[in-house]
Amino acid sequence: MILALLNQKGGVGKTTLALAVAGEWAMQGRRVILVDADPQGSALDWSEMRAREGLPRLFSVIGLARDTLHREAPALARDADLVVIDGPPRVAGLMRSALLATDMVLIPVQPSPFDGWASAEMLALISEARIYRPELVARFVLNRCGARTVLARDTAETLADHDPPALASRIGQRIAFAAAAQSGRIVRELDHESVAAREISALAAEVAHLGSPRSAS
Numbered sequence: 001m002i003l004a005l006l007n008q009k010g011g012v013g014k015t016t017l018a019l020a021v022a023g024e025w026a027m028q029g030r031r032v033i034l035v036d037a038d039p040q041g042s043a044l045d046w047s048e049m050r051a052r053e054g055l056p057r058l059f060s061v062i063g064l065a066r067d068t069l070h071r072e073a074p075a076l077a078r079d080a081d082l083v084v085i086d087g088p089p090r091v092a093g094l095m096r097s098a099l100l101a102t103d104m105v106l107i108p109v110q111p112s113p114f115d116g117w118a119s120a121e122m123l124a125l126i127s128e129a130r131i132y133r134p135e136l137v138a139r140f141v142l143n144r145c146g147a148r149t150v151l152a153r154d155t156a157e158t159l160a161d162h163d164p165p166a167l168a169s170r171i172g173q174r175i176a177f178a179a180a181a182q183s184g185r186i187v188r189e190l191d192h193e194s195v196a197a198r199e200i201s202a203l204a205a206e207v208a209h210l211g212s213p214r215s216a217s
């Protein structure tokens with residue numbers, strides 16, 4: 001399966017969640033490749049930091065920030081159980097290519113009851129990709145939720161009502177994510193019983209369920 005974390009907005013958690021989900025699947029013994037499609041290369045930086053810290057390799061990280069991604073990703077997917085694409089900010093050509101490459105797109109957003117969760121441009125790119133890839137699965141993932149995050153009618157149904165819908169799993173605002181990123185680790189390696197680690201396990205499980213042929217709808 002190919003999973004892409006995309007949002008034209010920067011700082012929403014694309015890299016954080018891409019590394020976390022990739023790490024979770026790798027820890028479960030699956031073969032994972034992370035494609036860093038951001039010219040800034042933050043996932044590559046993480047992997048270099050990890051090597052410098054002398055930590056064992058969890059998954060390979062390759063830099064592929066070009067709009068031929070959709071032609072190159074399928075070959076990678078043949079050698080892996082999961083290919084995770086850490087998406088670029090802003091660049092529409094790269095975004096298009098990533099959307100054509102992927103089976104599932106997760107759009108990290110910081111939830112707010114006041115405005116839409118994604119730019120019109122982002123949603124238009126998803127609609128456009130669906131012309132070629134009608135089976136493309138798209139979900140928002142609510143990231144950096146505060147303890148007091150108030151969403152209008154904060155129920156599972158409301159989340160499912162959005163288009164695209166939001167995953168039931170949410171990720172809180174947790175220092176562990178920044179601490180892990182800075183030391184080339186994933187949150188589970190800092191403390192496998194932390195709330196952050198449990199949230200990521202739940203997220204990875206929901207993604208696996210959604211991506212398995214049995215649950216296709």
Ligand SMILES: Nc1ncnc2c1ncn2[C@@H]1O[C@H](COP(=O)(O)OP(=O)(O)O)[C@@H](O)[C@H]1O
Binds near residue numbers: 012013015016145171
């Ligand atoms: N759930 C979270 N809790 C705390 N900090 C977070 C969380 N998600 C992301 N961050 C922090 O926010 C910043 C931006 O996240 P990042 O994943 O790099 O975003 P993007 O890749 O979308 O630009 C980073 O410093 C990261 O550590």
Ligand SMILES: [Mg+2]
Binds near residue numbers: 014015016038042087
């Ligand atoms: Mg990033």
